[in-house]
Amino acid sequence: MQRTLVAETLKKVGETVTLKGWVDTVRDHGKITFLDLRDRTGIIQCVGNGLEAVSLESVIELSGKVVERPEKLINPNIVTGKVELQIEGMKVVSKAEEMPFDMNKEDLNLELPTLLDYRSLTLRHPKIKAIFKVQEVVIDAFRRALQAKDFTEFQAPSIISSAPEGGAEIFEVKYFDHTAYLAQSPQLYKSLLVSIFERVFSVNKVFRAEPSVTTRHLTEIVSLDAEFGFIEDYLEVKEMAEYVIKFILDEVSRKCAKELEMWGATIPAVSKSIPIIKLREAQEIIFKRTGRDCRKEKDFSPEDEREICKWSKEEHGSDLVFVSHYPTKYRPFYTYPDPDEPEFNQGFDLIGRGTEWMTGGRRIHDYKTLLAHAKEWGITPKNIELYLQAFRYGMPSLGGFAFGAERITMHILGLKNVREASLFPRDMERVDIRLSTIEEISANEK
Amino acid sequence: MQRTLVAETLKKVGETVTLKGWVDTVRDHGKITFLDLRDRTGIIQCVGNGLEAVSLESVIELSGKVVERPEKLINPNIVTGKVELQIEGMKVVSKAEEMPFDMNKEDLNLELPTLLDYRSLTLRHPKIKAIFKVQEVVIDAFRRALQAKDFTEFQAPSIISSAPEGGAEIFEVKYFDHTAYLAQSPQLYKSLLVSIFERVFSVNKVFRAEPSVTTRHLTEIVSLDAEFGFIEDYLEVKEMAEYVIKFILDEVSRKCAKELEMWGATIPAVSKSIPIIKLREAQEIIFKRTGRDCRKEKDFSPEDEREICKWSKEEHGSDLVFVSHYPTKYRPFYTYPDPDEPEFNQGFDLIGRGTEWMTGGRRIHDYKTLLAHAKEWGITPKNIELYLQAFRYGMPSLGGFAFGAERITMHILGLKNVREASLFPRDMERVDIRLSTIEEISANEK
Numbered sequence: 001m002q003r004t005l006v007a008e009t010l011k012k013v014g015e016t017v018t019l020k021g022w023v024d025t026v027r028d029h030g031k032i033t034f035l036d037l038r039d040r041t042g043i044i045q046c047v048g049n050g051l052e053a054v055s056l057e058s059v060i061e062l063s064g065k066v067v068e069r070p071e072k073l074i075n076p077n078i079v080t081g082k083v084e085l086q087i088e089g090m091k092v093v094s095k096a097e098e099m100p101f102d103m104n105k106e107d108l109n110l111e112l113p114t115l116l117d118y119r120s121l122t123l124r125h126p127k128i129k130a131i132f133k134v135q136e137v138v139i140d141a142f143r144r145a146l147q148a149k150d151f152t153e154f155q156a157p158s159i160i161s162s163a164p165e166g167g168a169e170i171f172e173v174k175y176f177d178h179t180a181y182l183a184q185s186p187q188l189y190k191s192l193l194v195s196i197f198e199r200v201f202s203v204n205k206v207f208r209a210e211p212s213v214t215t216r217h218l219t220e221i222v223s224l225d226a227e228f229g230f231i232e233d234y235l236e237v238k239e240m241a242e243y244v245i246k247f248i249l250d251e252v253s254r255k256c257a258k259e260l261e262m263w264g265a266t267i268p269a270v271s272k273s274i275p276i277i278k279l280r281e282a283q284e285i286i287f288k289r290t291g292r293d294c295r296k297e298k299d300f301s302p303e304d305e306r307e308i309c310k311w312s313k314e315e316h317g318s319d320l321v322f323v324s325h326y327p328t329k330y331r332p333f334y335t336y337p338d339p340d341e342p343e344f345n346q347g348f349d350l351i352g353r354g355t356e357w358m359t360g361g362r363r364i365h366d367y368k369t370l371l372a373h374a375k376e377w378g379i380t381p382k383n384i385e386l387y388l389q390a391f392r393y394g395m396p397s398l399g400g401f402a403f404g405a406e407r408i409t410m411h412i413l414g415l416k417n418v419r420e421a422s423l424f425p426r427d428m429e430r431v432d433i434r435l436s437t438i439e440e441i442s443a444n445e446k
Numbered sequence: 447m448q449r450t451l452v453a454e455t456l457k458k459v460g461e462t463v464t465l466k467g468w469v470d471t472v473r474d475h476g477k478i479t480f481l482d483l484r485d486r487t488g489i490i491q492c493v494g495n496g497l498e499a500v501s502l503e504s505v506i507e508l509s510g511k512v513v514e515r516p517e518k519l520i521n522p523n524i525v526t527g528k529v530e531l532q533i534e535g536m537k538v539v540s541k542a543e544e545m546p547f548d549m550n551k552e553d554l555n556l557e558l559p560t561l562l563d564y565r566s567l568t569l570r571h572p573k574i575k576a577i578f579k580v581q582e583v584v585i586d587a588f589r590r591a592l593q594a595k596d597f598t599e600f601q602a603p604s605i606i607s608s609a610p611e612g613g614a615e616i617f618e619v620k621y622f623d624h625t626a627y628l629a630q631s632p633q634l635y636k637s638l639l640v641s642i643f644e645r646v647f648s649v650n651k652v653f654r655a656e657p658s659v660t661t662r663h664l665t666e667i668v669s670l671d672a673e674f675g676f677i678e679d680y681l682e683v684k685e686m687a688e689y690v691i692k693f694i695l696d697e698v699s700r701k702c703a704k705e706l707e708m709w710g711a712t713i714p715a716v717s718k719s720i721p722i723i724k725l726r727e728a729q730e731i732i733f734k735r736t737g738r739d740c741r742k743e744k745d746f747s748p749e750d751e752r753e754i755c756k757w758s759k760e761e762h763g764s765d766l767v768f769v770s771h772y773p774t775k776y777r778p779f780y781t782y783p784d785p786d787e788p789e790f791n792q793g794f795d796l797i798g799r800g801t802e803w804m805t806g807g808r809r810i811h812d813y814k815t816l817l818a819h820a821k822e823w824g825i826t827p828k829n830i831e832l833y834l835q836a837f838r839y840g841m842p843s844l845g846g847f848a849f850g851a852e853r854i855t856m857h858i859l860g861l862k863n864v865r866e867a868s869l870f871p872r873d874m875e876r877v878d879i880r881l882s883t884i885e886e887i888s889a890n891e892k
Contacts, residue, residue, distance in 0.1 A: 097838045124642055
């Protein structure tokens with residue numbers, strides 16, 4: 001019989017239907033069994049008489065009649081709360097093993113290693129699943145925001161032939177008889193593509209071999225990248241970045257109300273125009289507000305990030321704030337030095353809730369300047385030949401921005417660890433299963 | 447002054463505007479110069495008096511007045527053919543070096559190595575650029591087709607901890623103190639995610655270390671993957687695959703008329719329902735039609751693929767045909783054997799224009815059968831622990847399909863080499879630049 005989805009039962013009162021899904025909960029009351037069935041559209045209470053025992057999370061098919069519940073038994077917490085299914089037949093499609101922990105709690109409250117050791121099971125929990133609904137909306141909104149502005153989507157390469165920005169924190173790939181690397185960013189590709197398409201974006205994997213286990217680092221990240229040409233100045237890049245972030249936050253707010261509520265999360269407040277401030281000005285403000293003197297530092301400390309966000313909220317009503325003009329020599333070779341103060345450049349970070357959300361800025365488009373910078377930064381021009389080629393044959397002024405899908409999901413929902421915002425997080429110690437376990441398996445096989 | 451896009455000039459007759467773009471062509475007629483300016487929206491003819499010399503492909507800004515052309519000088523081949531710009535001022539933003547070959551021909555007609563050595567330049571050619579417009583539409587259509595059917599988008603991992611389907615043709619990554627690998631397919635992840643989201647799709651990179659240089663193989667591919675649960679049988683998977691392919695072809699047909707015309711390409715004819723035929727039946731048909739006896743082969747030869755497409759076109763009016771029921775032991779361990787003839791399975795390929803377009807089928811969902819198959823296929827269960835876990839805790843019947851974005855682009859446009867359908871193709875001999883060149887650079891640096 002054709003499957004009826006759980007959410008469709010509301011329109012099928014009085015009809016006999018077949019539902020298919022997972023056993024979410026079972027409450028035995030002697031002869032009568034209450035069984036909650038879950039599918040991708042929701043949960044429905046099903047009532048059976050003399051039902052055979054079935055383990056939680058098993059996949060079953062239930063046939064029966066949809067009936068209205070008496071007024072006083074309506075459950076406002078589930079979409080189908082006004083109805084229930086009177087079970088007439090049950091078929092077990094796939095019997096689940098006994099649960100290793102209680103899946104029926106509002107919060108799983110598992111330690112991270114357990115959460116990840118049982119990833120295929122823990123992802124079923126509504127609150128965990130909610131994280132990836134938010135992430136899906138973020139990524140889709142990113143694409144649609146830029147499509148609306150005439151950006152072309154491209155697929156950035158993952159395997160690269162050299163480590164253009166230095167060999168640290170880059171993964172090596174055995175590439176036939178050669179050594180290749182995994183891309184840390186699509187930066188050079190998105191820039192060169194500006195000379196082809198003017199405006200480009202991509203959603204793609206980047207890889208960071210950071211030898212540290214922190215709550216903020218993954219070795220494999222989904223990077224959301226945009227770059228565009230014919231800009232007047234770096235503020236035009238800031239405007240585009242701001243438009244994209246606002247578009248994303250609006251979409252999450254509109255489509256993920258339930259998910260935000262589950263996490264007790266609120267969308268950050270943003271002012272009509274998100275403030276932008278130079279690093280040195282920001283440091284001066286922090287000094288005045290706290291007496292802490294960071295005015296000669298090349299970057300913010302986490303403490304500074306929190307303080308400048310406080311300032312932004314108090315003075316501008318914005319949880320998000322752009323900080324620009326970092327010292328030129330500490331940023332990548334392609335960042336555009338400010339003509340009026342070349343020791344600082346027109347790159348910027350977007351800081352929100354005390355941490356970095358996004359990075360971007362204007363890039364150098366003049367071939368000679370770019371080449372000189374590349375050499376000064378210790379890069380072998382031949383290694384970035386395709387990139388430089390684009391600039392030799394006519395490149396407009398350009399800029400762009402990038403941010404990680406996992407981090408923005410973490411920031412929006414207030415997650416404690418970025419690993420929670422990746423379906424299958426990879427780090428120094430784990431690639432699905434713990435790497436120490438893999439060593440053991442491999443040793444046993446030999 | 448604010449930039450006017452080339453295509454916008456049609457609505458600005460009589461106005462003074464600033465255009466920004468690339469010098470597409472220059473025709474000098476003594477004092478008068480005709481200069482075609484190109485931006486992302488099109489090309490416009492600009493006319494100047496005593497204009498300074500400017501090299502092709504340079505980025506310039508032109509200010510001037512938009513005027514209507516006399517009736518007899520209208521150029522029907524460009525969108526802006528009814529107007530031209532009377533140049534009042536020109537600023538060279540980025541001067542291009544001399545072209546290494548003629549960019550102004552309708553066909554570039556370059557050998558593949560040259561096409562790729564100058565990738566940042568050759569991608570600007572309208573006919574080359576058209577390939578990636580088609581590819582963008584294919585990928586976007588794939589996503590929208592499945593979003594409309596309630597599929598959840600996910601991001602599949604690229605780094606994996608073991609080589610589940612054997613070590614051949616897989617890239618090794620130096621992963622801190624361990625060896626990891628690059629995923630050849632998101633198959634196991636998309637299957638396990640059916641137990642979370644029921645219906646999933648992803649657009650992601652897969653990697654194949656095939657040690658052969660053919661016109662059909664890349665080492666890095668954009669894979670379009672879908673998988674869904676609660677299917678009745680493998681024909682339901684075929685129906686979904688067919689819906690997606692038709693959706694994509696319709697979108698390409700609707701949005702890429704110009705691009706198809708440039709390549710002299712036509713969208714494949716498809717019948718109302720694309721025929722599906724078992725391998726052995728297809729081989730019988732080929733035998734009857736040609737006398738060539740392939741009835742005991744485990745797979746099609748290229749000759750067979752061409753012949754079955756001919757048959758499909760002649761008998762069913764369809765350029766595309768599904769072939770199912772390949773021998774079980776030559777397909778992956780998770781493929782669902784047909785209960786009526788277990789030596790054949792319910793996997794299928796979609797064949798079109800004499801070559802494979804897509805592969806898919808029903809998968810095993812019973813944990814014990816799956817585990818037994820895995821062992822029989824020589825797989826260490828511990829290495830696919832997360833995947834097996836999903837099946838231990840309740841998995842519905844499931845199936846899915848996958849195809850490469852580059853290959854389908856190649857097939858639609860009739861390209862001769864799949865490298866043409868990748869912005870930055872990677873193969874045994876090239877990662878942007880030729881690997882032999884990289885060796886030399888690296889040797890010189892030492």
